[in-house]
Amino acid sequence: IDGVDFVGGAPLIYVGAGAVDPLVVPMNCTFQGSRSSGGASMNDFYAEGPGRFYPYRCRAARAYRDGFNYTGNANGSPKFFENECSTGTSGTTSVTDNASTSHNDSAGVRLNGRYRGSFGRTVADINDARVINLGCLFGQAQSTATSNECLTTANTALSWNGGCSFEAGANPQCCIINTSTLYYRKMAAPVRAGTPEDTGTLTTW
Numbered sequence: 023i024d025g026v027d028f029v030g031g032a033p034l035i036y037v038g039a040g041a042v043d044p045l046v047v048p049m050n051c052t053f054q055g056s057r058s059s060g061g062a063s064m065n066d067f068y069a070e071g072p073g074r075f076y077p078y079r080c081r082a083a084r085a086y087r088d089g090f091n092y093t094g095n096a097n098g099s100p101k102f103f104e105n106e107c108s109t110g111t112s113g114t115t116s117v118t119d120n121a122s123t124s125h126n127d128s129a130g131v132r133l134n135g136r137y138r139g140s141f142g143r144t145v146a147d148i149n150d151a152r153v154i155n156l157g158c159l160f161g162q163a164q165s166t167a168t169s170n171e172c173l174t175t176a177n178t179a180l181s182w183n184g185g186c187s188f189e190a191g192a193n194p195q196c197c198i199i200n201t202s203t204l205y206y207r208k209m210a211a212p213v214r215a216g217t218p219e220d221t222g223t224l225t226t227w
Contacts, residue, residue: 023048028066030055037070037095049078056085065091066112072098076105083110087119089140092151094126102130113141117169120144121161124151132158138189139164143197146174147181154182162191171195171215175202175222182227184208198222 026048028034034053036046046069053066066082069075070093082089089109092100104122113119119141124130129152137145138161145160147153160172172188175181176199185208188195194215198204205227206212214220 025050027052035068044073047076048080051080053082054084069100071095074101076103077107078105081108085112090122092124092128099127104132106134108136111139117142120146125149143174144172147179148176151179156184158186161189162193166192171197175204
C-alpha cells in the first residue's frame with residue numbers, strides 16, 4: 023500500500039483469525055480521524071492477532087483513541103516494524119489514548135519514530151509486549167499529568183531503547199509499572215515518574 027490517505031471512520035483495521043499470517047506494508051501513508059464507535063474502530067491503525075505489520079514513513083493523526091495499536095488475541099500476536107513513522111494528536115479522554123502502543127505478547131521495533139501529541143501516555147507497551155526502540159523521539163502528551171509519561175512499560179513488558187530522546191516538558195519521561203523492565207543504552211537514563219506504580223526495573227543493556 024503506497025501513498026494512500028486513510029481518512030475518517032475506521033481508517034485501517036485488521037483482526038487476525040486462525041492460522042492466517044498476513045504481511046501488511048503501508049508506505050508513505052496517513053491514517054487520520056478515526057471516529058467510529060466501539061473498540062478497535064476508534065484507532066487510526068489497528069492490528070490484532072497474528073500477522074506482520076511494517077508501516078514505513080507513515081503518519082497517524084487525530085485518532086479518537088490510539089494512533090498505532092498492536093494487540094494479541096487468542097489466535098496469536100502481531101509483529102511490527104514502525105520505520106520512520108510519526109504521530110500527530112491522538113486520543114480524546116483517557117490515559118490509555120496513546121500515540122503508539124503494543125499489547126498481549128506483541129513484538130516489534132520502532133526505528134527513528136517521532137511520537138507526540140497523544141491525550142494520554144505517548145508510547146506504551148503493555149502485558150508481555152517485547153519492543154525495541156532505536157533513535158526515537160518520545161514527545162509530550164497534550165495535557166500535563168503524572169500519568170502522561172512519554173514512555174511507559176507495563177505489566178511484565180520489556181522495552182529496549184537505544185539512542186532515543188525525550189521532548190522537554192512537564193510530563194515525566196518514563197514509567198515502568200509492576201515487574202516490567204526498561205533497558206537503555208547510548209542515551210541518558212530516562213527520568214522516572216516516581217509514582218506508586220513505577221516499581222519496575224530501569225537498567226542498561
